Amino acid sequence: MVADLGASDVFGPATCPRLIVKVGSALLVAPDGQARREWLASLVADIAGRVAAGQQVVIVSSGAIALGARRLGLPKGGRASLEDAQAAAATGQIALSSIWAELLGAHGLTAAQLLVTLDDLEDRRRYLNVSATLGRLLTLGVVPVVNENDSVATEEIRFGDNDRLAARVGAAARANGVVLLSDIDGLYDSNPHGNPDARLIPHVAQIDADIMAMADTRSSSGMGSGGMVSKIEAARIATAAGANLAIATGRIDHPLAQFGETGHGTVFATAGNAPARKAWLSGGLTDRGSIRIDAGAARALSSGRSLLPAGAIEVAGDFSRGDLVRIIDAEGRAIARGLAEYDAGEAARIVGRRSDELADLLGYAPRSALVHRNHMALL
Structure with a gap:
């Protein structure tokens, strides 16, 4: 089911005081394992512009495993085994956080790092602690940078993708909007990599069986861990918590500004704010x-x-x-x-x-x- 919503209508500072921006691994890290600093600098400039306009922004950032794998010389991008992924994450997270702190600092912004596990957001008391920390940081004018703590996560107890993490963080932060910057520019009615006639779905008012049928579990880059199924699940979590969610391309410079200007992508519309406890319950993943x-x-x-x-x-x-x-x-x-x-x-x-x-x-x-x-x- 579709709705007629535009990016400027639902994600501007006036209508969306608190925004979550998720950045995928394939956007942040080049195939050779190096950070794409010039592109990141353009995104940070967008974020700084949003903050200057009065919007509070939380970044959910992938990339620690990919960055760490290069530094440690690990095969398969650090994902050959759980132990390799944990070691790569522990190594790469230092590099990742320093990049964000440096780039945000160039605009006079202070960065904070939060590493969370699935249990941190599934346990009610720990979830409230995360919520309180995010709220205080944002009121202090800080830009929190959140990632899954892959150095201690296991296959059984982990998000596995940062799409759903971004949606859960959005609920904890009581955000009004979530933007998933991705290697694909939105939801299509069929896989655009296999069908040149695939049609972009610009607006979704309800996640029903027809919308779920359009999902593809594969990530086009091979570097990330999420596909369209995880993005639609993220949209379900976010919209149930009272936040609109957008999928937009990150394959361009200044992706957040471009999305705001063109609205090119897919916007999943929320039906309205939900009580905090209900949002936590509906967004549960375990x-x-x-x-x-x-x-x-x-x-x-x-x-x-x-x-x-x-x-x-x-x-x-x-x-x-x-x-x-x-x-x-x-x-x-x-x-x-x-x-x-x-x-x-x-x-x-x-x-x-x-x-x-x-x-x-x-x-x-x-x-x-x-x-x-x-x-x-x-x-």
Whole structure:
């Protein structure tokens, strides 16, 4: 589903006081492993112009592994093994942060570095700490530079791409907009590298099945870790948190200024601001299990009701009370995320049961819902 929105309408300083700018590895690092300093200088000039106009900017920057791999002489760009990637990230992050600090400093701007893991943004308390740090830095006029802490991340516990990281950082920062500068200039109705007649989709009002069908999991550069699927997932996270998200080309000098002037790219429109807790819940990337529900329960959730045991069909996973769980409909589509009021074993015992049966089944006075509406976000 498409909407008629332009870049200047939704990403200008007046309408977007707080902006996240994500820079991919293929833009920041040349194939020989060197930083593309001239291009970066043009982007930093754009960012400085935004800050001067009153906009607060957070940079989400890839590139540490690529830069570190060159310095260490590691094969396959540092991605031959998890250990190589961790070593390359630890080495390259110093170089990456110094480049950003130097270029921003040339415009009188102070840079700050934040390295985060998936757990930092999935755990509620740590997420709030990140949010508070970002908020304070921005009010001080600092430009935070955020990256995943790949030196300690593992294959099981990591974002894996900075598209979704940028969207989650946007939610934590309560940003109004996210711009993904990429090696592709937007969402196409088919892969533009294989189909010269592929059509750019300029505006998306709702991420539905038709939009998901346009995604391609491959990155055109081979250097980055994200494809169009990760960008659409990032758009889902950002728009649910109340931020518009754009995919725009970074294959030109002054890419942020050019995007603002031409609007060339794809803009995913938000339906409006979401409460902070709901934004955190809806943007969650990990869960401990799932609860399958019937059609009647799905309708009740869509009207703002809690999930009661009577509407549940099946419980899967090993979760405890307070863990994030995915709520899926009878066809297996995820329709909500929320915090479980019961552990998995107890939840399985009361699936499909009426409220007046629960005390006898559990042996204690039951809680009112499997997942309460106050601790749930619809997707």
